[in-house]
Amino acid sequence: MVLCYSEARVFQGVVRCLSVCAGFRSLVLAVAALVGGGACGSVWASPAGVDSVPGPASNAAIQFDLEVLRHRGIDPKVAEFFSRKPRFAQGVRRVTLLVNGASRGAVDASFDTEGRLCFTRGLLEQGNLKVPQEQGLSKAVGAGHCYDFVRAFPQTEVQLLPGRQEVALVVSAEALRPLSEDRGVFQRGGNAALLNYDLLGMQSQSTRMTRRYTSANTELGFNAGDWLVRSRQLLTEQNGVRNFQSLYTYAQKTFVGHKSMVQVGEINIGNSVFPGAAITGVQVMPDSALQGQSRGGATVEGIAQSQARVEIRQAGALIHTTLVPAGPFRLPNIQLLNANTDLDVKVIEASGEQRNFTVAAASLAQFSYSAPGYSLAAGKVRTFRARSMQSPAVLTGTGGWLFNAQNKVSAGLMLSQSQYRAGAFTLDSSVTPNTSVNLRGTLASAGEEGVKGAEASINLNTRLTERLSAGVNTTQRTEGFRDLLDTTQRQGGGGYISGLSREQYGASLSWSDPLLGAFGASYSTSTSFEGRGRQYLSGYWGKTFKYFSINANIERIMNSGGSSSSFRRFNASGNAAYLSVSVPLGNNRSMSTYASKRNGLTRFGSSFSDSSSDFASYQLAAESNSEDHQRDFSGSLNLLPRYARLNLGYSKYGTDYTSYRGQLSGGVVMHEDGVTLSPYPLRDTFAVAKVGDVSGVRLSTPSGPVWTDLWGRAVVSQLSAYQASRVEIATKTLPRNVDIQNGFKAVTAGRGSVNKVDFPVITTRRVLLRTRDVQGQILAKGAGVFNAEDQFVTSVVGGGKIFLTNDQLSERLTVRLGDGNHCLLNYRLPDKADPNVYFESADATCNLF
Incomplete structure (x- = not known):
């Protein structure tokens, strides 16, 4: 055989x-x-x-x-x-x-x-x-x-x-390197400065008025010696009213031997059983990457009636703002200030209409925020709201213990200058492989007010069957309960904090079926001590067929107990429904038709989207409504011009309302070899890749595709700390005369390090020789080609052809003929190779010797 x-x-x-x-x-x-x-x-x-x-x-x-x-x-x-x-x-x-x-x-x-x-x-x-x-x-x-x-x-x-x-x-097993245990093999050090930017501008105008909104979200910082320094600022201007917030400025370093990190400056209390207040101070806490755990972000969902701006606030600070298209939206991985304070979500439609709803803190606790180990934080409270009364000094400590792989308990104490005292605990438990429970309890005393109280919450998530999952959560507070941030607020009548929730409930259910599709619903309600109530209900259904898919969403916001005009305006109740049919057209193109209804007004529309290119994607939409039958048009263009991201949009509503928007985002790295631009924001651990001096080479990174600049460099904006991150070259984007030894790199980087990922390239010369002997006869197939050291190089293939590369072209090559004779190859090549061809062709003569 x-x-x-x-x-x-x-x-x-x-x-x-x-x-x-x-x-x-x-x-x-x-x-x-x-x-x-x-x-x-x-x-x-x-x-x-x-x-x-x-x-x-x-x-x-x-x-x-x-x-x-x-x-x-x-x-x-x-x-x-x-x-x-x-x-x-x-x-x-x-x-x-x-x-x-x-x-x-x-x-x-x-x-x-x-x-x-x-x-x-x-x-x-x-x-x-x-x-x-x-x-x-x-x-x-x-x-x-x-x-x-x-x-x-x-x-x-x-x-x-x-x-x-x-x-x-x-x-x-001894030869394998388990990433979850062996943290000794990772890259350290490196120096670089960075700038992340996200610039947004919007203008809407009608026959009656013109509105303008601009924002500049910037982050400055540098990495040096595994230390990192970051400072984030947010500047907004709306109709001439300017507002500036400094969200944080801090320095951080991880001490690998202790599996802990230190933060100094304007920080948020982390890895704590207490709400993560913003302080100016210092804290020590476990590094979750070294604990084999990760900290994710919250997810916010809703429905926008038009191209809208969404603002998410926590503890009075604007933590996230973005634009969303018309229809259901889902914003994942929202980075929180803490896990225990509600999120206030504001949806600002293109028409100026505003809607608010709350994401309860209990619904955020879908994962543990504290890693095993000890945390300590001390500093002075930073407040963002104008009605804040004071900024007391605070000291807090938390300890976390793993009893086994399924149960973890954390407990902590907090003391503040305003005579605030509190103790709290959390229990994270996997009751069964399909059921997890999070319990939280807090006792607190606000000495300056002379009140005491308690708060308790529970969050239960379970997978009932292979296709059915459910979750419930609740938070209860007594009238005298205060958290640290509450003690900085002005007190309302009746011994309670204005707007503070007395009770919150939430539930979610999801089910999928191959025949009927996927269903889901969520409900949350909260009641304040003032008697104001807020309820939020949402549901969805989706089904994919052979040639199209259908999705339906409903939303209901109900508010009660408010009598002021401002409360009614910014907390309006309402029902919304959205139905869409999407048809994929292949090559990342699709067309969809949709209908939406809110408060009796029905809209119909169609859209076409094309994201077939890495460089550009666009969407076009047309819409009409049942009230005045006016036609609305909108379009958006997303560009990735290699070194930044640009989003442009245009909308026209009826005959007299037009809006424009533009958004530019990216990052800049200043390192020892120069300045390199990135289309993505730089995180705490990153790298600068180099592919020789070749420009325009595409690399796949954890953040997305990037391209090398004129000097052959590109930024890998995010690397997983102490874990392997893949960086790979798309070899088809290399010039034809360039070879690379290895187009794949697995980078294991320490937190705060600035890494160099070098892909050495070789300018390759490939030549296909058409060989004949001195009598003009084509050399026979199968004849061996050997170098001066009598080592085998290659063989003659059909038609007397011999393929040679690089060093082989400068060697003395001989061919062993079938009759036992030897001949020496002679040929001439141009001084420089053609970079636009994969190989060159030349004639060669083989002389007997």
Whole structure:
């Protein structure tokens, strides 16, 4: 039985493939172009090599029938190279890496003159393997440093499978690098300054008035020596009224040995059982990345009747603002100041109409906000509201303990200068694999007011069946309860804080069925001590069919107990419904038709969206309403011009109302090698990638696609701290005359570090020689080509063609002819290669010697 493998390398349709054949024990690259095209000829191995496949450690040579090789026109010396075991030819080969049976993706692997695998750092990183000590490395030709991995971990088995372009490794558990436990292998240090920006401008005008709104959300900072400094500011201007907020300015560093981080400056109390008040001070808390946990953000959902601006506030601070299109919206990963204060959400329609609703704090506790360990914070309270009375000093501490993998308890104390005293606890428990419970209780005493009270909350989420999930939550407060922020507010009549909720309830339900689709509903209600009530109900249904999908959303906001005109205006009740039918058109294009209804007004519309390009996406929409039958038009264009993100929009409502908007966002990094722009905001841990001096190369990063600038650099704006982050080159975007040793990097970075991700490139010259002998006859297929050291280089394929690259072009090359003679290749090439072609062609003459 004979195995065949065709290693194809396209030469623009000229050279189809290099055929290689082997017996069961593998003459894998031995027989080049036995028959030409992609066919394989038969090569007979000794009987011992037919029925068994010895392991890779075996070096027993295979005996080939040399007369058969000569008859086929193959130099027996070629077979000698492949007679011992499966092997790749010398150089760099793109192969699939398997570790203990699991695929680790494609990697450029290097092989020496004997076909042995070179364990480079890149290969070890992609395989999630430990790097041996430095004294174990040796130099390999063209491959950088090779680590003696097999000597460091003797149980390692290496299996080379050139017939499938695979390298399979079987290693012991000691050789693997578990990211969740081993934090010793990560990159540290680096210096850089940064600027993140998000600029928004809107203007709406009608025959009666003109409204303008602008905002500039900026973040300045730098990283140095694993310290990071950040300062975030928000400047807004609406109809000439300007407002400025400094949200924070702080310095931070993680001490890996203690698995803890230190923050100093304007910070928010974190990892605490108490609401995370904003303070100016210092805190020490566990680094969740080193605890194997992550902290996510909240999700806010609603329905917009038009292209609207959404503002989300917590504790009086504007923490998030964005634009949303008409219809249901979902804003995930909202970064909170704390987990225990309600979110106030304001939806501002294009017409100026405003709606408010509240996301209860209890519904935010879908995950734990405190990691095991101890936290301590001290400082002076920072307030954002104009009606704040004071900014007392505060001291708080929290401890968290894991009883087992399913139960964690946290408890803490808080003291403030305003005679505020409080104690609290939380319990996070996985009652069953499908049910989780979060309990929270707080006792507090506000000495200056002379009141005491308690607060308790519970959040239960469960998966009832494979398709049905449910959740309930509630928060109860007594009249005398205060949290720290409440003590800074003006007191209302009756001994309570104006607007403070007495009770909150929430419930959610979701169900999916292959036939009926997905259903979901959520309900929340809250009542203040003043008797004001607010209820919010939402539901959805969705179903995907073969050629289209249907989605329906409903929303009901109910407010009661308010008598003032301002309360009625900004807290208006209302019902809304939204139904849409979407038809995918292929290549990330789609068309949808929708109908919406709010407070008796019905709107109908259609839209078309196209996001088939990395550079640009756009949406067009037309709409009419049932009241005056006026037609509305809108359009938006999202651009990613490589180094920033730009969003442009235009809307026309009826005959006399028009609005425009523009939004520009991105980041700037100033590092030791220059200035590099990013289309995404820079996070606490990032990298600068370099692909030689080649511009316009696309890289896939955790944040999204980026492109190298004129100097070959691009910013990887976000890396996971102490975990591997993938950065990969889209090799199709490389110039044709550029090769890269490894287009994949797995970067494990320490928090606050500035990393360099270097992709060395090689300007490659590839030449296809059309060879003849001195009599003008085409050289025979299968003849071996050897260098001055008598090492096998390649073979002559059909039509006397020989393919050579790089250093091979400067070597003295000889061809072993079938009659036992040798000839020397002679050819001439231009001084410079053409960068726009994959390979050059030239004529060559082979002179006997």
